Amino acid sequence: MVSEVKQISGKAVPLIGNDIDTDRIIPARYLKAVTFDGLGEGVFIDDRKALNGEHPFDQTQYQGAKVLIVNRNFGCGSSREHAPQALAKWGIKAVIGESFAEIFFGNCVAMGIPCVTGPSETVKQLQELVTANPEEDITIDVENLQVQIGDFTTPVVMGEGTRTAFVSGTWDACGQLVANAEQVKAIAAKLPYIGWGKLAA
Numbered sequence: 001m002v003s004e005v006k007q008i009s010g011k012a013v014p015l016i017g018n019d020i021d022t023d024r025i026i027p028a029r030y031l032k033a034v035t036f037d038g039l040g041e042g043v044f045i046d047d048r049k050a051l052n053g054e055h056p057f058d059q060t061q062y063q064g065a066k067v068l069i070v071n072r073n074f075g076c077g078s079s080r081e082h083a084p085q086a087l088a089k090w091g092i093k094a095v096i097g098e099s100f101a102e103i104f105f106g107n108c109v110a111m112g113i114p115c116v117t118g119p120s121e122t123v124k125q126l127q128e129l130v131t132a133n134p135e136e137d138i139t140i141d142v143e144n145l146q147v148q149i150g151d152f153t154t155p156v157v158m159g160e161g162t163r164t165a166f167v168s169g170t171w172d173a174c175g176q177l178v179a180n181a182e183q184v185k186a187i188a189a190k191l192p193y194i195g196w197g198k199l200a201a
Contacts, residue, residue, distance in 0.1 A: 003172035005112055006189055008094040009139040010066030012149070013056050014127035020070065022104065026086040028078075039082060041088030057090065061134035069127050070097040072120070075104025084108045094140050096147060096156065097111030098123050110173075114142050116156035124154070142166050 033172045048055040053165045054063050068087065074097045075083060087095075095108065095115045108115050118126075129149050130138065138149040140156070143162060147156050158166075166170040 003112065003169035005114055005166040005169075005171070006143045007139060007141050008066060008114065009136065009137050011062065011064055011136075012067040012069055012094070012126075012130045012132045012138040013065035013092075014060040014069045015056055016071060016127060018072040018098075019076055022075055022076050022080050022083040022101075023077055025075065025083040026080065028080075030086070031080060031082055032065075033082075036082065036085040036089060038089070039086040040091070043090045055145050064091060066091060066093045067138050067140065068092045068095045069130060070095060071123060072098040074098075074100050075108075076101040079103040079107075084111055084113055088113060096123065096126060096140065104144040109162055109165065109171055112166075112171055114140065114158065114162075116140060116142075116145065116147065116158050118147070118154060118156045118158060120158075122154050126154075 007023060014054075024047055025044060026039060027046055027088065028043055030039060033039065044057050048058050051058070053059075063153050074095070083104060088111060092113070094113060097115065097117055098107075098119055098120050100115050126138070126147065126149065129152060130136070136150055138147065140147050140157070144162065145156050145158060147154050162171075
């Protein structure tokens, strides 16, 4: 299935700090947008302004990164879908962390962004390796639950149900509906309250 997510490879960006909430990821004023287009420009915008170009998302060596490496309880706070959307619009395709807020994690899964976890020592080591070698690609093997950068390989954790959904492509509810459109129409035609035949005509 085209929606299978078995492996993500690319440059990484380390973001150090615990309890980074969704309002820091994308401030509430950006929630007025009708679509998610352009949200990437606003990701961590207040932190970035405060750090005057020194935030990892502004530093040259991390531009084009696909993997974000965070610490504990990332994505806590309000349950805004805009947070993972903003990260995705900036270019993030996977996140490694110590732990994630449950709703943030669920929103990432719904978008096809795998979030894997590891012990604090492992996450710190990955952040340090990326800081020392920002041009080196990191690979998240979702299928085998491993992360590799250079000579360093470490196991990571993801719930079996979530891992299976990524590997099989079943995380993509819309994709499944489109792929099974004929079956959807057939079942809808049998339901008296749908009136599919009249609508299709």
